[in-house]
Amino acid sequence: MRKRICSVFGLLIVVLMFAVSGWSGEKILKMSTTTSTQSSGLLDILLPAFEDATGIKIKVIAKGTGAAIRDGQDGNVDLIFVHAIERENAFVREGFGTKRYPVMHNDFVLLGPASDPAEIKGEKNAAAALARIAGAKAMFISRGDDSGTHTKEQALWGSSDVEMKEMSQTIIKKGIEKKITSNRPAGSESWYISVGQGMGKVITYADEKQAYTLADRGTYIKYKFGKTPAIELDILSEGDLELANPYGVIPVNPEKYPHVQFALAMQFVNWITGAHGQQLIEDYRLEGKQLFYPDAL
Amino acid sequence: MDLLLDSLKSAFLLLLSYDPELFAIVGVSLKVSAISTLLASLLGVPCGFIIAYSSFYGKRLLLTCLNTLLAMPTVVIGLLVYSFISRRGMFGSLELLYTQKAIIIGQVILIVPLVTTLTIAAISRIDNRYRNTALTLGATQLQMAWVIIQEARYGIGAAVIAAFGRVIAEVGISMMLGGNAKGFTRTMTTAMALEYDKGEFVLAVALGLTLMTIAFGINLLFHFFQGRTYVDTV
Numbered sequence: 001m002r003k004r005i006c007s008v009f010g011l012l013i014v015v016l017m018f019a020v021s022g023w024s025g026e027k028i029l030k031m032s033t034t035t036s037t038q039s040s041g042l043l044d045i046l047l048p049a050f051e052d053a054t055g056i057k058i059k060v061i062a063k064g065t066g067a068a069i070r071d072g073q074d075g076n077v078d079l080i081f082v083h084a085i086e087r088e089n090a091f092v093r094e095g096f097g098t099k100r101y102p103v104m105h106n107d108f109v110l111l112g113p114a115s116d117p118a119e120i121k122g123e124k125n126a127a128a129a130l131a132r133i134a135g136a137k138a139m140f141i142s143r144g145d146d147s148g149t150h151t152k153e154q155a156l157w158g159s160s161d162v163e164m165k166e167m168s169q170t171i172i173k174k175g176i177e178k179k180i181t182s183n184r185p186a187g188s189e190s191w192y193i194s195v196g197q198g199m200g201k202v203i204t205y206a207d208e209k210q211a212y213t214l215a216d217r218g219t220y221i222k223y224k225f226g227k228t229p230a231i232e233l234d235i236l237s238e239g240d241l242e243l244a245n246p247y248g249v250i251p252v253n254p255e256k257y258p259h260v261q262f263a264l265a266m267q268f269v270n271w272i273t274g275a276h277g278q279q280l281i282e283d284y285r286l287e288g289k290q291l292f293y294p295d296a297l
Numbered sequence: 298m299d300l301l302l303d304s305l306k307s308a309f310l311l312l313l314s315y316d317p318e319l320f321a322i323v324g325v326s327l328k329v330s331a332i333s334t335l336l337a338s339l340l341g342v343p344c345g346f347i348i349a350y351s352s353f354y355g356k357r358l359l360l361t362c363l364n365t366l367l368a369m370p371t372v373v374i375g376l377l378v379y380s381f382i383s384r385r386g387m388f389g390s391l392e393l394l395y396t397q398k399a400i401i402i403g404q405v406i407l408i409v410p411l412v413t414t415l416t417i418a419a420i421s422r423i424d425n426r427y428r429n430t431a432l433t434l435g436a437t438q439l440q441m442a443w444v445i446i447q448e449a450r451y452g453i454g455a456a457v458i459a460a461f462g463r464v465i466a467e468v469g470i471s472m473m474l475g476g477n478a479k480g481f482t483r484t485m486t487t488a489m490a491l492e493y494d495k496g497e498f499v500l501a502v503a504l505g506l507t508l509m510t511i512a513f514g515i516n517l518l519f520h521f522f523q524g525r526t527y528v529d530t531v
Contacts (some may be wrong), residue, residue: 006313019465024387053460063494063496064494064495064496065493066496066497067494067495067496068493069495069496070495070496070497070498072495099381110528142492144479145491145494145495146495146496146497167318168386169311169318169500170305170307170310170314171303171307171310171311171497171499171500171503172303172306172499177310179498180497181443189480193478193479193481194478194479194480195476195477195478195479196477196479196483196487196491196494196495197477198494201476205395205476205478207393207396208383208384208395210384216337229385
């Protein structure tokens with residue numbers, strides 16, 4: 001009896017393994033990307049077009065930029081498609097990626113309630129707007145998840161005249177002590193809330209609390225015009241050059257991880273930075289609004 | 298293997314460093330879980346008792362429903378409570394969303410069925426003669442209930458421990474209703490989910506080990522007290 005049970009389980013495991021490994025004939029590329037490319041709907045246009053052109057399927061794993069880069073560092077994926085230019089450059093410098101290819105950009109916007117208690121509406125300078133929020137002690141919701149948006153937010157606070165406080169945590173990595181740091185305004189416990197979640201959730205959070213937050217335009221449009229009930233937050237500050245948000249794609253280095261499908265990854269890079277991919281990005285509209293501006297041509 | 302070793306060292310560092318942030322997270326976790334377990338026990342144990350000792354039409358159906366509720370995913374409860382306490386929801390004006398109270402509401406809903414069914418199971422196992430003896434000795438209904446609870450206390454204790462384990466380990470409700478706000482509603486599990494999202498696996502596993510250590514400590518404490526009462530009564 002026990003033998004029979006064992007063999008049934010064994011069979012089940014074998015079947016499951018086959019099921020998850022898929023059929024070997026298909027060309028599948030694994031890509032880690034940020035939640036913003038996924039939730040903006042752009043990938044739903046790009047990936048089928050790419051598959052039509054090349055026969056390559058792309059398996060998308062959408063996470064925060066930090067986790068997406070981590071996937072690349074661990075060799076879990078064949079390429080990454082993210083938006084945190086300095087960390088992308090570091091990724092290449094440390095040998096995890098071969099090269100960063102600029103793809104497109106969009107921009108960040110400062111959102112807030114219509115009542116605008118910190119009076120930042122129309123303030124073109126994003127850092128100055130943040131300083132006013134700090135001055136009014138108006139509630140501000142931070143991603144706090146080490147994502148591209150969070151990286152940008154910390155940089156903006158840094159360039160404002162608000163006093164910052166560094167938070168750090170010590171961990172051991174590969175036997176070496178390492179510090180993880182993040183910055184937040186000093187003495188902001190009562191109004192600066194770090195929620196550590198994705199963009200969509202943070203916008204919902206800010207909407208619930210009628211608070212300020214920094215968001216990428218794509219996710220904002222989706223939540224403002226593509227959803228019922230729409231969020232009750234408006235763009236209060238936009239257009240600062242500091243708010244530009246460039247996206248790049250980086251193939252994982254095959255010298256570091258021989259198992260990655262570098263040739264397929266390069267096919268995607270060439271396609272998305274080529275005429276067809278760039279045109280699709282240029283033409284993409286969400287609720288009638290252009291979201292991304294191609295950078296490669 | 299490296300990951301586990303690094304995480305172990307980091308966990309020790311974390312625990313030894315008296316990091317106020319970590320203690321705040323652990324504090325929120327313990328406080329919220331303890332309150333929800335207490336409330337759920339106050340609701341679930343009497344409910345289980347009443348259901349076990351009464352016979353009514355549809356009792357089996359009710360038991361089946363209760364058992365089904367045990368399989369309710371935390372995200373479903375999260376969504377349900379969310380729709381009520383969101384700013385646009387029925388109780389939006391109470392501003393409950395993204396507070397510890399919201400987590401407690403969700404967690405109580407999660408574990409009341411668990412406490413109830415386990416209490417029913419514990420009480421059903423008690424020999425009916427206890428009840429009959431108590432009644433023939435002139436015990437009132439309340440005194441009879443007390444006798445039964447005394448006899449079933451290990452089972453009921455196990456129900457409470459199981460409920461506490463369920464809430465301190467759950468992440469869906471804490472994330473959806475608490476919002477993972479640092480210093481307010483960040484619990485051990487949501488902090489772990491966040492560190493995973495950030496790609497900081499070492500810290501995530503270290504937090505996990507910390508959680509297990511604390512859970513172990515609490516269970517030890519519980520067994521210590523339970524063991525004592527057992528020895529005292531023999």
